[in-house]
Amino acid sequence: MIKILNSLKKNSVIMIATVISISVGFVIISIGMILYKNRISKIGYADSSDYINYKYQFALISEESDAPFWEAIYEGALDKGKELDIYVERTGSSLPSVYPLQDLMKIAIASKVDGIIIEPNGEEDIIDLINLADRAGIPVVTVLSDEPSSKRKSFIGINSYYQGQIYGKQVLDVISEGRKNITVLINSDSSGASDVIYSSIVEMTAGKNVTIRSVDVNTQSTFSSEEDIRNIIKDTINPTEVLVCLTAVDTRCAYQAVVDYNKVGTIDIIGYYDSDLILSAIQKDIIHSTMTIDAKQMGGYCVEALNEYKQNGQVSDYFSVDICSINRDNVEDHIE
Numbered sequence: 133m134i135k136i137l138n139s140l141k142k143n144s145v146i147m148i149a150t151v152i153s154i155s156v157g158f159v160i161i162s163i164g165m166i167l168y169k170n171r172i173s174k175i176g177y178a179d180s181s182d183y184i185n186y187k188y189q190f191a192l193i194s195e196e197s198d199a200p201f202w203e204a205i206y207e208g209a210l211d212k213g214k215e216l217d218i219y220v221e222r223t224g225s226s227l228p229s230v231y232p233l234q235d236l237m238k239i240a241i242a243s244k245v246d247g248i249i250i251e252p253n254g255e256e257d258i259i260d261l262i263n264l265a266d267r268a269g270i271p272v273v274t275v276l277s278d279e280p281s282s283k284r285k286s287f288i289g290i291n292s293y294y295q296g297q298i299y300g301k302q303v304l305d306v307i308s309e310g311r312k313n314i315t316v317l318i319n320s321d322s323s324g325a326s327d328v329i330y331s332s333i334v335e336m337t338a339g340k341n342v343t344i345r346s347v348d349v350n351t352q353s354t355f356s357s358e359e360d361i362r363n364i365i366k367d368t369i370n371p372t373e374v375l376v377c378l379t380a381v382d383t384r385c386a387y388q389a390v391v392d393y394n395k396v397g398t399i400d401i402i403g404y405y406d407s408d409l410i411l412s413a414i415q416k417d418i419i420h421s422t423m424t425i426d427a428k429q430m431g432g433y434c435v436e437a438l439n440e441y442k443q444n445g446q447v448s449d450y451f452s453v454d455i456c457s458i459n460r461d462n463v464e465d466h467i468e
Contacts, residue, residue: 208431247438296332
């Protein structure tokens with residue numbers, strides 16, 4: 133009898149514990165549902181009518197996607213995309229860490245986007261990935277730098293020879309002010325465009341009794357570029373009087389180095405792009421002049437080229453973007 137009573141008590145305890153556990157579980161679930169509904173009510177639940185169905189989805193890929201110049205390119209691409217019912221995304225912009233260009237290209241291909249806009253870095257792997265995208269039915273257009281040996285459909289950029297002519301005119305201006313030693317900063321990963329620009333500058337200044345040299349700049353990072361430029365400015369054996377910068381990054385680094393080493397007025401800078409910093413430096417006579425392109429127009433052309441290919445199966449091999457020079461005479465117009 134005692135054993136039976138003990139068994140009944142034990143079973144009762146287990147049953148009570150089970151009931152309590154189930155009750156607590158229901159309470160927790162109920163509280164969770166209430167909190168979830170409360171959160172949804174604050175955020176707003178999106179039904180199917182809130183979503184936009186786009187005709188195409190294009191991916192914009194660059195190693196410098198966060199630079200102001202690329203922000204402007206993306207803005208132009210985004211605006212043109214809205215006009216043509218196309219969604220443009222910056223591949224890698226929302227990822228927690230920075231990925232190399234090859235990985236970003238692989239992500240875009242794996243995502244099965246309808247088109248890819250990329251600035252190649254001159255590496256063979258990128259050519260292979262452009263060809264891989266083409267085989268997967270994803271058209272690719274290159275921007276700023278080209279890979280004509282790849283299966284890209286179009287190149288959106290500027291004529292390197294004409295760009296060199298614009299730089300050459302600015303170099304002639306500083307020569308007329310008494311400068312004799314000019315250094316052109318060459319980027320090794322520009323697929324030969326820097327060499328064409330340099331040759332055009334030399335052609336423009338032929339017979340002017342000046343010394344023009346080119347110096348390779350490490351473009352692996354902003355820090356490495358900055359270090360190379362600082363070494364040029366500190367060079368007392370072959371001192372330079374003019375720095376010709378072919379990228380926005382080099383221009384910013386040159387500006388900072390000239391200020392840091394108290395070379396303002398001693399070294400003139402001919403820069404690239406029209407960021408607020410560069411325009412302000414022209415006003416202050418820290419930067420002599422700059423060459424800029426219509427970045428928004430460039431972004432728009434990229435989307436137009438891909439859309440034309442998707443629609444017609446063919447597109448022009450080259451889209452030329454407008455360029456101009458900015459100096460003390462017209463800087464106020466650009467600031468406005």
